[in-house]
Amino acid sequence: MTTPAPLIRADGRKANELREVRITTGCNPYAEGSCLIQFGRTEVICTASIQTKVPQWLKGKGQGWLTAEYGMLPRATGERKDREATRGKQDGRTVEIQRLIGRSMRSICRLAEMDGLTVWLDCDVLIADGGTRTAAITGSYIATALALRECGAKKLLKGTVLREPVAAISCGLTEGGVILDMDYAEDSQTLADANFVMSSSGDWIEVQVSAEQRPVKNSEMDVMKDYAAHGIRQLIELQQQALSLTA
Numbered sequence: 428m429t430t431p432a433p434l435i436r437a438d439g440r441k442a443n444e445l446r447e448v449r450i451t452t453g454c455n456p457y458a459e460g461s462c463l464i465q466f467g468r469t470e471v472i473c474t475a476s477i478q479t480k481v482p483q484w485l486k487g488k489g490q491g492w493l494t495a496e497y498g499m500l501p502r503a504t505g506e507r508k509d510r511e512a513t514r515g516k517q518d519g520r521t522v523e524i525q526r527l528i529g530r531s532m533r534s535i536c537r538l539a540e541m542d543g544l545t546v547w548l549d550c551d552v553l554i555a556d557g558g559t560r561t562a563a564i565t566g567s568y569i570a571t572a573l574a575l576r577e578c579g580a581k582k583l584l585k586g587t588v589l590r591e592p593v594a595a596i597s598c599g600l601t602e603g604g605v606i607l608d609m610d611y612a613e614d615s616q617t618l619a620d621a622n623f624v625m626s627s628s629g630d631w632i633e634v635q636v637s638a639e640q641r642p643v644k645n646s647e648m649d650v651m652k653d654y655a656a657h658g659i660r661q662l663i664e665l666q667q668q669a670l671s672l673t674a
Contacts, residue, residue: 435603436606436613437612437613438467438610442603442604442605442606442607442654443605443606443607443654443657443658444607444608445466445596445607445608445658445661445662446466446467446469446608446610447465447466447467448464448465448466448661448662448665449463449465450462450463450464450465450566450569450665450666450669451463451464452569452573452669452670452672452673453573453673454472455472455474458474458475458476458570458574459475459476459477459573459574459577459578460474460475460569460570460571460572460573460574460575460576460577461473461474461475461570461573462566462569462570462573462669463566464562464563464565464566464569465562466557466558466561466562466608467556467557467608467610468554468556468610469552469554469555469556469557469558469559469562469610470552470553470554471550471551471552471553471559471562471563471566472549472550472551472553472566473548473549473550473563473566473567473569473570474548474549474570475546475547475548475567475570475571475573475574475575476546476547476549476574477544477545477546477547477574477577477578477583478544478545478547479543479544479583480543480544480545481543481544481545482545489539489542490538490539490541490542491538491539491540491541491542491543491544491545491546491588492538492544492545492546493529493532493533493536493538493545493546493548493571494529494545494546494547494548495525495526495528495529495532495547495548495549495550495563495567496525496547496548496549496550497521497524497525497528497550497551497552497560497563498511498521498549498550498551498552499551499552499555499559500551500552500553503552503553503554503555504555524559524560524563525550527560527564527622527624527633527635528548528550528560528563528564528567529548530632530633531564531567531593531595531624531632531633532546532548532564532567532568532571532593534593534626534632535568535589535590535591535592535626535632536571536588536589536590537586537587537588537589537590538588539585540584540585540586540587540588541575541578541583541584541585541588542585544578544583544584546571546574546575548567548570548571550563550566550567555611556611557597557609557610557611557612557613557614558596558597558608558609558610558614560595560622561594561595561596561597561622561623561624562595564593564594564595564624565594565595565596565662565666568592568593568594568666569666569669569670571589572589572592572666572670573670573673575588575589590626591626591627591628592626592627592663592666592667593624593625593626593627593632594624594625594659594662594663594666595622595623595624595625595659595662596608596622596623596655596658596659596662597609597614597620597621597622597623598620598621598623598651598654598655599613599614599617599618599619599620599621600617600618600619600620600643600647600651601613601616601617601618602618604650605647605650605651605654606654607654607655607657607658608658617639618638618639618640618641619636619637619638619639619640619641619642619643619647620636620637620639621634621635621636621637621643621651621655622634622635623635623651623652623655623656623659625655625656625659627660627663629656634652636648636651
């Protein structure tokens with residue numbers, strides 16, 4: 428792995444170091460699967476609900492479905508934002524993020540093994556301090572695994588649905604080099620930022636890179652990928668620890 432750049436972060440972390448990650452499973456007593464996931468001050472509740480039906484366009488096709496919704500509480504950020512229900516529509520960022528969550532989770536699912544079932548993922552941001560979409564994906568895997576475990580116990584599945592774990596993390600490019608898992612203050616000052624979704628086998632599911640002030644060099648992109656893979660491997664270990672405690 429690439430040696431971390433010699434820069435100083437406000438919270439004292441190394442360039443390739445995650446914030447403190449905390450995972451609490453079973454935070455919702457009604458959902459088939461749930462967890463509260465915290466990256467530093469960012470907090471997201473992820474719940475997985477099972478419905479014994481599929482969308483109309485999937486009926487008779489011999490497969491199940493998984494979809495996601497994402498939202499932020501009005502005071503999840505420094506200033507209050509109106510609820511999207513009050514405004515009467517979702518904004519573009521919300522739609523983009525919930526589609527990303529759904530794509531990321533479906534990529535590691537054998538949907539044919541859950542024929543006739545739909546997993547509804549709800550990711551609700553309680554506190555936003557950077558990395559809410561990546562926290563939502565990481566937490567969604569745990570919530571989905573717990574919900575499918577319950578479905579398996581009830582003999583509702585044809586076979587094993589989840590191929591492997593999936594997690595996500597952000598990276599940013601600063602004047603001092605690449606940093607992993609940005610908080611809001613860091614994210615707002617980066618030259619470029621990226622979100623990485625990776626499976627436990629090391630295969631990339633989605634990479635989103637946005638240059639703010641200048642293009643990202645190939646060498647910088649290589650460091651971002653290196654840091655992201657390092658961070659995601661740690662997150663997958665934490666996912667497995669959380670799931671083993673609820674076995």
